[in-house]
Amino acid sequence: MKKKLILEDGTIFIGEAFGSETSCVGEVVFNTGMTGYQEIISDPSYCGQIVTLTYPLVGNYGINRDDFESITPAINGFIVKEIADFPSNWRSERSLDDYFKLKNIPGITGIDTRKLTRIIRQHGTLKGALCHINENVEEVLERLRATETRRDQVKQVSTKTSYPSPGRGSRVVVVDFGMKHGILRELNQRDCDVIVVPYYTKAADILQLSPDGVMLTNGPGDPKDVPEAIEMIKEILGKVPLFGICLGHQLFALACGANTEKMKFGHRGSNHPVKDLATGKVAMTSQNHGFAVEEKSIENTRLEVTQIALNDGTNEGLKHKDFPAFTVQYHPEASPGPEDTNNLFQQFLDMIETAKQEGTTNAKA
CATH class of the missing domain: 3.50.30.20 (Carbamoyl-phosphate synthase small subunit, N-terminal domain)
Incomplete structure (x- = not known):
């Protein structure tokens, strides 16, 4: 036909x-x-x-x-x-x-x-x-x-109820904005005690779960269409270590005072080169996003740019200067694509352990 x-x-x-x-x-x-x-x-x-x-x-x-x-x-x-x-x-x-x-x-x-x-x-x-x-x-x-x-894509794909994925390690609350199973798989492989919650979950409800860390997942659409998540991030920032991926990266940036903008045609593919500014190393990454953090808007925030895309210079990574929190625009869990940046999950868990040892969330990401 x-x-x-x-x-x-x-x-x-x-x-x-x-x-x-x-x-x-x-x-x-x-x-x-x-x-x-x-x-x-x-x-x-x-x-x-x-x-x-x-x-x-x-x-x-x-x-x-x-x-x-x-x-x-x-x-x-x-x-x-x-x-x-x-x-x-x-x-x-x-x-x-x-x-x-x-x-x-x-x-x-x-x-x-x-x-x-x-x-x-x-x-x-x-x-x-x-x-x-x-x-x-x-x-x-x-x-x-x-x-x-449509402006409700996150509502369409986020879980409707909270659910656990038990482990004996660090407790990680995963805020589901449209989570790929690969993220959950990586946390499970590291024996994390995971609790997945809907995108609209309030900060107080997340903190009541006594998390050691909070994960902000990927998801569809414009991050500005999820204002409740932006407010939640503002409230938990500094109280618990935080790691964001893709949409989670953009929401984190908005919560910290930066801005996001729609890209001409976005990044969607399995081999996008990203440069780490601290080490100078380049990793091949899996990406899927149509919005990006506006570079100039980062200047007057407490955020530090950690990574950039080599193809077009757009932002690919941020960390907070005062609190244990970092995010990336790409997908370290891959699926599909290269696993060059898979170590970020362990970096997140190391950050959690540092915060536990110091008894404070003032450890740097």
């Missing part, structure tokens, strides 16, 4: 449908990773988006039970150059097409994804619609232009 991708600027791509036969509207973004499509599909940070993969062949190793980063995918649609109809991998349980049918996610294949990526790079992120070949283009464009970007 034929399907159309219509962008809000009027560009039309015609290809073959796969997955669900439904139509969808969303923000069209691209990911440059060569592998890891299952983790990308199940990453809650893509909530409400139509994801384009720049690598031309997708689905060749199928879908398995182990590589999901969430239980329910939050993406609206999927765009690939060529989909593999017959995956070949010993772990494969079903094809990408079958999985998308199961989860009611529409996809399109057989279009020029290089052209689509160039359009997004030139004009910035665009809204788009995946629809049936016979749908009226002008009607779809009117609907697209009238559609406002």
Whole structure:
């Protein structure tokens, strides 16, 4: 069955449908990773988006039970150059097409994804619609232009209730803004006593859980759409060691007086080089974000820039000058991508131990 991708600027791509036969509207973004499509599909940070993969062949190793980063995918649609109809991998349980049918996610294949990526790079992120070949283009464009970007993505993907993931080590309260399972997996491997709480949990309720540290997770959308989290961070800062990832990094920056801004087309891929300013070393990182901390806004805060992106110079890491708190814009848990920065989880636990030994949270991050 034929399907159309219509962008809000009027560009039309015609290809073959796969997955669900439904139509969808969303923000069209691209990911440059060569592998890891299952983790990308199940990453809650893509909530409400139509994801384009720049690598031309997708689905060749199928879908398995182990590589999901969430239980329910939050993406609206999927765009690939060529989909593999017959995956070949010993772990494969079903094809990408079958999985998308199961989860009611529409996809399109057989279009020029290089052209689509160039359009997004030139004009910035665009809204788009995946629809049936016979749908009226002008009607779809009117609907697209009238559609406002949703502001409740974090509410959609955050856990609705608190739950534990017990361990015998340090107690870490994880504030779930759309958490990838990889973060929980890394904490569990270090025997942390984890309690996951919803994004709207108040500071007093977090502190009542007697945490040794607090983790701010990744998540979708604009950080300014989560004001309750910004207030919570202000209240716990200095009372307990803190580590933030991706959206958690941006929320931390806002809570400390810095500003965030929407990027032209964002960072989404598995091999983004990041430079550590203290050591001069460069790490390859997994990234997925459409907003960034505005560099100039950091100057009049108590924050210190620790890392920058080598591709465009944007901020990739912060630490507080007075309290044990640090954050990164990328994903140290990878999944997919390189694990160059996996040591940050241990750095967080070391910071917790230092705070315990000193009996105060004035230890530097």
